Amino acid sequence: MSTLPIPPSRLAARWRDSDLWWSFTRSPITVAAGLITVTFVLGALLAPLIAPQNPFDPRSLRLIDALTPPIWKSEGRMPFLLGSDNQGRDVLSGILYGCRISLLVGLAAVLFSMTLGVLAGLLAGFRGGWIDSLVMRMADIQLTVPAILIALTLDGIARAALPRGLHDQLAMWVLILAIGFANWPQFARVTRATTLAEKNKDYVAAARIIGIPAIGIALRHILPNAIGPVLVIATIGLALAVIAEASLSYLGVGMPPTQPSLGTLIRIGNSFLFSGEWWIVLFPSLALVALSLAVNLLGDWLRDALNPKLR
Amino acid sequence: MLTFVVSRLFQAAVVMLTVAFICFLLFNFVGDPVSNMVGQEATPQERAELRAELGLDDPVPVQFAHFVGNALQGNFGKSYRMARPVRDLIIERMPATLELVFCAALLALALGVPLGVLTALARESLFSRAVLTFSLAGVAMPTFVIGILLIYVFSVELHFLPSFGRGDTVKLGWWSSGLLTASGLQAIILPAVTLSLFQMTLVLRLVRSEMLEVLRTDYIKFARARGLTDRAVHFRHALKNTLLPVITVIGLQIGGLIAFSIITETVFQWPGMGALFISAVGFADIPIMSAYLVMVSFFFVAINLLVDMLYAVIDPRLRVERGGLSGNAA
Numbered sequence: 342m343s344t345l346p347i348p349p350s351r352l353a354a355r356w357r358d359s360d361l362w363w364s365f366t367r368s369p370i371t372v373a374a375g376l377i378t379v380t381f382v383l384g385a386l387l388a389p390l391i392a393p394q395n396p397f398d399p400r401s402l403r404l405i406d407a408l409t410p411p412i413w414k415s416e417g418r419m420p421f422l423l424g425s426d427n428q429g430r431d432v433l434s435g436i437l438y439g440c441r442i443s444l445l446v447g448l449a450a451v452l453f454s455m456t457l458g459v460l461a462g463l464l465a466g467f468r469g470g471w472i473d474s475l476v477m478r479m480a481d482i483q484l485t486v487p488a489i490l491i492a493l494t495l496d497g498i499a500r501a502a503l504p505r506g507l508h509d510q511l512a513m514w515v516l517i518l519a520i521g522f523a524n525w526p527q528f529a530r531v532t533r534a535t536t537l538a539e540k541n542k543d544y545v546a547a548a549r550i551i552g553i554p555a556i557g558i559a560l561r562h563i564l565p566n567a568i569g570p571v572l573v574i575a576t577i578g579l580a581l582a583v584i585a586e587a588s589l590s591y592l593g594v595g596m597p598p599t600q601p602s603l604g605t606l607i608r609i610g611n612s613f614l615f616s617g618e619w620w621i622v623l624f625p626s627l628a629l630v631a632l633s634l635a636v637n638l639l640g641d642w643l644r645d646a647l648n649p650k651l652r
Numbered sequence: 653m654l655t656f657v658v659s660r661l662f663q664a665a666v667v668m669l670t671v672a673f674i675c676f677l678l679f680n681f682v683g684d685p686v687s688n689m690v691g692q693e694a695t696p697q698e699r700a701e702l703r704a705e706l707g708l709d710d711p712v713p714v715q716f717a718h719f720v721g722n723a724l725q726g727n728f729g730k731s732y733r734m735a736r737p738v739r740d741l742i743i744e745r746m747p748a749t750l751e752l753v754f755c756a757a758l759l760a761l762a763l764g765v766p767l768g769v770l771t772a773l774a775r776e777s778l779f780s781r782a783v784l785t786f787s788l789a790g791v792a793m794p795t796f797v798i799g800i801l802l803i804y805v806f807s808v809e810l811h812f813l814p815s816f817g818r819g820d821t822v823k824l825g826w827w828s829s830g831l832l833t834a835s836g837l838q839a840i841i842l843p844a845v846t847l848s849l850f851q852m853t854l855v856l857r858l859v860r861s862e863m864l865e866v867l868r869t870d871y872i873k874f875a876r877a878r879g880l881t882d883r884a885v886h887f888r889h890a891l892k893n894t895l896l897p898v899i900t901v902i903g904l905q906i907g908g909l910i911a912f913s914i915i916t917e918t919v920f921q922w923p924g925m926g927a928l929f930i931s932a933v934g935f936a937d938i939p940i941m942s943a944y945l946v947m948v949s950f951f952f953v954a955i956n957l958l959v960d961m962l963y964a965v966i967d968p969r970l971r972v973e974r975g976g977l978s979g980n981a982a
Contacts, residue, residue, distance in 0.1 A: 500936045
């Protein structure tokens with residue numbers, strides 16, 4: 342089965358005629374969620390170009406700008422649309438750069454857990470026997486404990502194992518691995534279920550007869566059938582991973598203040614809540630909620646759209 | 653039934669041993685326990701003595717058996733940072749967390765179940781739509797953001813409720829309770845609401861979807877045809893049959909509550925086990941981390957076990973059918 346390159350115009354037409362696109366355009370809430378998600382992704386990608394200030398460049402910070410309220414307040418002034426924090430960092434710029442890190446960690450963590458879970462699920466479903474029991478029992482055991490606790494523990498282990506200075510440099514990788522590892526069982530379960538349903542079908546037997554090796558059958562023939570449910574879990578998993586990262590950073594064991602994600606910004610801003618500078622904590626919080634809500638809604642839509650029972 | 657119970661007990665034991673093994677590995681192989689316990693100025697001889705005393709020269713299986721034996725007696729060694737027995741630290745902090753979790757679970761049930769029933773019975777009403785929209789926010793909002801918003805509204809702006817701590821506590825033996833004083837009760841409101849919101853929306857949605865499913869069944873139609881009142885149909889026949897999955901989820905969620913109390917305790921500076929754990933993670937204080945993990949896993953496993961047993965008691969079908977290893981059916 343070799344795939345011929347499909348011309349882009351045909352691809353676009355196919356996408357426009359698909360059920361997926363149809364169900365997307367029919368629900369205004371989903372369209373809104375899609376727009377919000379795209380805005381966040383664009384804002385994160387283009388942060389260096391569109392942010393009024395580079396909040397990590399100490400030369401751009403002036404203490405005289407510190408604690409400026411948002412622009413619509415009487416003391417607010419340009420360019421601090423959403424106000425500034427105690428070091429004169431622009432809150433909006435902080436959010437844009439923070440989204441970069443939040444989304445990067447979230448996406449990488451989901452990719453990691455997806456790869457791990459899908460491979461484990463394929464292996465378990467395709468091989469069966471004791472491998473299946475072992476992998477699925479491991480998944481069961483891990484599912485007994487909430488993911489956030491596993492991520493926290495892995496983070497703690499990394500802290501104990503790595504020298505202090507090195508840990509801050511590697512904080513992002515530690516988070517990606519910890520959050521990613523905490524969420525593999527869901528992917529494994531779904532992939533295994535599809536594999537079990539598919540592996541006894543005639544096309545698999547045919548592929549076996551013409552001599553395709555097991556790994557080829559698993560990856561090129563069975564895996565494509567599991568893409569739908571895996572994609573649904575990945576979307577909702579992205580929202581969960583972004584929240585998990587924010588939670589760890591809020592708890593002070595995630596991204597360091599030198600490379601703040603949305604969670605770190607909220608942690609920093611939290612101490613200003615009582616002195617009346619509410620904008621430092623409120624706007625990053627709202628950004629986080631909007632992002633997670635939008636991605637969640639997209640996940641819900643995808644789940645319904647790909648579920649043949651609901652058509 | 654007996655095979656079911658035995659297989660579940662076996663599974664629970666395997667989970668606990670796995671967790672214990674992970675904690676054991678943590679304790680012995682992450683960093684050097686000896687240099688974590690003695691100061692910089694300890695002589696090599698003192699180190700060797702401590703090594704022998706801790707049993708670090710024994711073969712690994714012997715060490716593990718030793719570790720499990722100690723853990724069963726609640727002995728997890730001394731905290732690296734606070735130089736106090738971990739057991740005392742945990743026991744000191746446990747009542748705060750358990751009271752918080754108890755109040756949150758109570759809130760989640762007391763609000764989640766009735767709201768779920770109401771939204772299922774009056775599907776199209778404005779009230780139902782409002783509740784469902786609100787519940788979506790509950791799913792998407794991270795716990796700590798909810799906490800921060802509540803603090804901002806009720807403590808900073810309105811000055812109604814305290815934003816941190818437990819208020820006054822009363823000693824009942826070793827248990828310190830905040831539920832018996834006015835300031836304690838005031839202090840627990842915001843943290844309990846914060847912690848319960850996510851679980852409440854979960855219960856609400858589950859009860860609603862189960863109710864909708866049950867209301868479509870034939871025996872409900874038949875009950876209506878028999879001329880029973882709406883109340884009898886809805887509560888005696890419909891609600892009762894939705895409770896099975898609800899019990900499972902709630903059981904599992906109590907475990908989740910204990911884990912998420914880590915975040916809530918940090919937001920509200922609540923002096924519980926979660927706050928202890930998070931500071932241990934920050935300082936890589938392995939004895940506290942492993943003790944907390946073993947404790948919490950024990951809660952999870954015990955609750956899971958209890959729920960499974962309860963399931964068998966409530967659902968008569970299970971007593972006959974599920975003889976073999978459960979969860980093995982492909």
